[in-house]
Amino acid sequence: MARLLQIFGFLSVLFRGATLTFQSLAVGGIVFLIFVLRATSEESDSVKQACLRWIRRAAVALAAMQFSYVLANSLILMQSADLSLGQVSGANFVLAGSIGILSALAIVILVSMRRSRSGMILLLPAAAIIFSSVMTSHAMARLDYRLPLAAFTAIHQTATAMWLGGLPYLLITIRCAPSPEFARQVSARFSQLALISVGLLASAGFVLSYAYVGSLQAVYGTSYGAMVATKVILFGLLLFLGALNFQLVRRGPASSILGSLKRFGEAEIGIGITVILTAASLTSLPPAADLARDRVSRSEIFARMTPRPPRLASPAVRELPEDIYEAQKLAFDAGTLSAVSYVPGQAGTRPNTPAEKAWSEYNHHWAGILVVTIGLLAFLAQAGRISWARNWPVVFLGLAVFLFLRSDPEVWPLGPNGFWVTLADPEVLLHRLFVVLVIALAIFEWRVQTGRVASGNLRFIFPMLVAVAGALLLTHSHALGNIKEEVLAELSHIPLAILAVTAGWSRWLELRLPSENRTRNALARLWPLCILLIGVALLNYRET
Amino acid sequence: MSGLNTLGRGVLFVLTMILGAGLFPAARVAFAHAVLLESRPSLNGTVAGPDVPIELRFNVRIDASRSRLTLILPSGDAQPLPIRKQNSAETIASEALGLQAGIYHLRWQVLASDGHITRGEILFTVTRA
Numbered sequence: 001m002a003r004l005l006q007i008f009g010f011l012s013v014l015f016r017g018a019t020l021t022f023q024s025l026a027v028g029g030i031v032f033l034i035f036v037l038r039a040t041s042e043e044s045d046s047v048k049q050a051c052l053r054w055i056r057r058a059a060v061a062l063a064a065m066q067f068s069y070v071l072a073n074s075l076i077l078m079q080s081a082d083l084s085l086g087q088v089s090g091a092n093f094v095l096a097g098s099i100g101i102l103s104a105l106a107i108v109i110l111v112s113m114r115r116s117r118s119g120m121i122l123l124l125p126a127a128a129i130i131f132s133s134v135m136t137s138h139a140m141a142r143l144d145y146r147l148p149l150a151a152f153t154a155i156h157q158t159a160t161a162m163w164l165g166g167l168p169y170l171l172i173t174i175r176c177a178p179s180p181e182f183a184r185q186v187s188a189r190f191s192q193l194a195l196i197s198v199g200l201l202a203s204a205g206f207v208l209s210y211a212y213v214g215s216l217q218a219v220y221g222t223s224y225g226a227m228v229a230t231k232v233i234l235f236g237l238l239l240f241l242g243a244l245n246f247q248l249v250r251r252g253p254a255s256s257i258l259g260s261l262k263r264f265g266e267a268e269i270g271i272g273i274t275v276i277l278t279a280a281s282l283t284s285l286p287p288a289a290d291l292a293r294d295r296v297s298r299s300e301i302f303a304r305m306t307p308r309p310p311r312l313a314s315p316a317v318r319e320l321p322e323d324i325y326e327a328q329k330l331a332f333d334a335g336t337l338s339a340v341s342y343v344p345g346q347a348g349t350r351p352n353t354p355a356e357k358a359w360s361e362y363n364h365h366w367a368g369i370l371v372v373t374i375g376l377l378a379f380l381a382q383a384g385r386i387s388w389a390r391n392w393p394v395v396f397l398g399l400a401v402f403l404f405l406r407s408d409p410e411v412w413p414l415g416p417n418g419f420w421v422t423l424a425d426p427e428v429l430l431h432r433l434f435v436v437l438v439i440a441l442a443i444f445e446w447r448v449q450t451g452r453v454a455s456g457n458l459r460f461i462f463p464m465l466v467a468v469a470g471a472l473l474l475t476h477s478h479a480l481g482n483i484k485e486e487v488l489a490e491l492s493h494i495p496l497a498i499l500a501v502t503a504g505w506s507r508w509l510e511l512r513l514p515s516e517n518r519t520r521n522a523l524a525r526l527w528p529l530c531i532l533l534i535g536v537a538l539l540n541y542r543e544t
Numbered sequence: 545m546s547g548l549n550t551l552g553r554g555v556l557f558v559l560t561m562i563l564g565a566g567l568f569p570a571a572r573v574a575f576a577h578a579v580l581l582e583s584r585p586s587l588n589g590t591v592a593g594p595d596v597p598i599e600l601r602f603n604v605r606i607d608a609s610r611s612r613l614t615l616i617l618p619s620g621d622a623q624p625l626p627i628r629k630q631n632s633a634e635t636i637a638s639e640a641l642g643l644q645a646g647i648y649h650l651r652w653q654v655l656a657s658d659g660h661i662t663r664g665e666i667l668f669t670v671t672r673a
Binding site for chain 2: 096
């Protein structure tokens with residue numbers, strides 16, 4: 001229970017993200033089956049069966065995620081508020097979760113029975129799933145305009161499911177289609193559905209943003225506003241890819257476009273899941289409109305973001321608190337710990353000391369120098385100017401050494417605590433694992449770049465990890481009571497996340513698109529540029 | 545992903561999870577949902593004892609029957625406070641009786657209607673009436 005309590009905040013965002021993802025896949029698959037694939041001919045039966053299989057899998061996963069969320073939330077509530085299971089079972093989130101689980105199981109049963117040819121009956125549990133999701137959305141806890149906001153949330157989530165949730169089924173259709181022409185026709189129908197969905201999604205999103213953010217100042221001055229802006233930017237990326245697909249479907253013979261269509265679809269799904277994760281982390285934040293105090297002003301952002309020379313001198317280890325846990329306790333006793341509002345498992349935040357801030361800035365700036373080097377060399381290698389520049393992944397080894405030395409100053413080799421003893425601390429252990437991962441990444445990608453691995457799965461490790469890192473970065477920093485420092489830190493992390501997502505998926509597309517697709521050339525330049533910009537952003541990272 | 549074999553997918557999955565875990569410490573910052581807009585007694589405020597009415601107003605609808613108020617006395621002992629029937633959806637109220645002069649911590653935990661659990665603490669001082 002103690003461990004569950006410790007990671008509860010992060011777990012709830014992950015469960016919410018996974019629930020929204022599987023909900024989109026289940027509902028999107030049903031809409032695709034009924035309105036895009038339709039009950040066509042006998043020869044398309046294999047496509048229909050493949051779609052049904054994936055709808056069933058998504059529904060099973062949705063039921064599992066909903067159950068996990070309800071279980072974790074119930075356990076925490078029972079333990080922290082000393083409630084019995086009977087008392088917790090009447091809570092709104094338990095009711096919503098139960099509807100979601102039962103609806104998902106109903107889909108599994110209906111799909112397995114295969115009685116209905118059209119599948120229209122599946123729309124009922126699909127609607128119930130959206131209803132259950134809206135029951136745990138911001139709208140349900142609002143004091144004003146509760147029902148209209150719930151209706152717009154339902155439209156927003158349904159449109160997301162129809163578009164992003166339908167995409168994997170389009171890829172399945174393209175792969176299993178009896179003929180290229182069949183695939184082209186289905187793609188054209190999906191494009192129309194996607195256009196309608198985008199319109200609905202954007203309109204409902206605009207209304208919800210107006211209600212929950214409320215002003216331009218709240219967009220950049222609060223965590224919620226900044227995350228909404230991030231969603232809009234990622235939505236723009238998706239629209240760009242969607243537009244490329246839309247054009248593809250409308251030109252050329254089917255046989256020549258399907259290869260590109262599949263690959264763009266993969267990137268759309270990846271970025272789509274990133275958007276859903278961002279949406280999930282938004283649900284854990286209080287709406288910006290509710291936070292009138294402690295917003296960050298334009299002048300404060302300008303002061304923080306104005307370029308300054310990087311910090312290349314580090315404070316000494318002895319200047320740092322020897323034991324950060326003891327420092328946290330001392331801050332609590334002294335009343336300097338922020339404990340106004342937090343979730344179970346946390347005890348408020350301690351402001352960093354000047355030495356800790358300087359230590360962190362130094363770390364970010366040296367990491368920035370290494371990442372700029374990686375970006376520049378990758379850019380030169382892609383341009384084919386300097387052959388040895390292809391060895392750029394080796395620089396990751398330098399980053400690994402740097403992380404090993406600097407990420408935990410209280411631990412060996414810099415700190416007084418021994419190597420083996422501190423591995424018992426999960427945070428230190430994870431940092432060490434991260435170092436191992438960076439080393440592995442350097443070796444894998446170096447083999448890819450230098451032609452030692454010309455094909456196969458190793459090529460996809462680098463883009464996948466960069467894209468996933470970007471997505472996870474968007475779930476990481478959530479201001480508590482909107483402390484200004486948290487918002488400023490978030491504002492500096494968001495560009496890194498967006499650049500990482502762009503870099504990862506552009507490299508993925510460069511590797512996956514057919515060689516005749518000219519977009520590959522632009523993408524081959526785009527991802528090194530994004531890495532370069534990540535380095536520049538790190539160089540300008542500030543905590544003071 | 546059709547080009548990926550089972551082993552490759554496994555490698556990708558494991559590496560992705562490790563990376564996720566690597567970023568995990570950063571993800572352990574704070575997640576908060578319900579915002580305390582107003583309280584009686586106020587944060588760091590001073591009130592006259594011995595009987596102190598308590599009222600907390602939030603930005604969201606609160607499920608009062610599944611929320612908790614606990615008073616930490618100057619001696620360090622915890623005293624649960626019964627929550628009254630709600631007058632409005634966003635407030636919870638109680639009353640602490642017979643308080644001596646001293647520094648108190650009011651710990652609150654609320655369940656919002658959308659399922660989020662949030663807790664917090666209000667430090668206040670009680671003086672003699």
